Amino acid sequence: MTASIIANHLQAALGTDVGISFDDTAAPREVVLYRPDRLSEDFVALALQSLEDTDPNALDRIEAVLVTFETPLGRSRRRVDFRPRGGDVGRDAAA
Numbered sequence: 001m002t003a004s005i006i007a008n009h010l011q012a013a014l015g016t017d018v019g020i021s022f023d024d025t026a027a028p029r030e031v032v033l034y035r036p037d038r039l040s041e042d043f044v045a046l047a048l049q050s051l052e053d054t055d056p057n058a059l060d061r062i063e064a065v066l067v068t069f070e071t072p073l074g075r076s077r078r079r080v081d082f083r084p085r086g087g088d089v090g091r092d093a094a095a
Contacts (some may be wrong), residue, residue, distance in 0.1 A: 003028045006051065006058065013047035030064045038069040041080045048082050
């Protein structure tokens with residue numbers, strides 16, 4: 001799935017005040033979400049689930065989703081715990 005399709009869905013789910021960037025727009029593996037105040041990781045996980053419900057393969061190649069926000073000590077970044085449905089099932093079965 002292209003970065004623009006992922007960005008459009010996440011922007012609709014999370015709001016237009018969330019900045020969205022990718023490590024590679026042609027074949028994204030990392031999604032970085034930015035908002036000055038902290039964005040709830042649960043809210044982001046729900047948006048990702050909604051995206052996956054729309055297209056079950058949408059998150060297959062995404063390895064990391066990061067939420068970036070400002071703190072009194074500067075910019076902070078947290079990883080959102082999500083598991084694409086298709087990606088981890090095979091890995092668990094093979095282990």
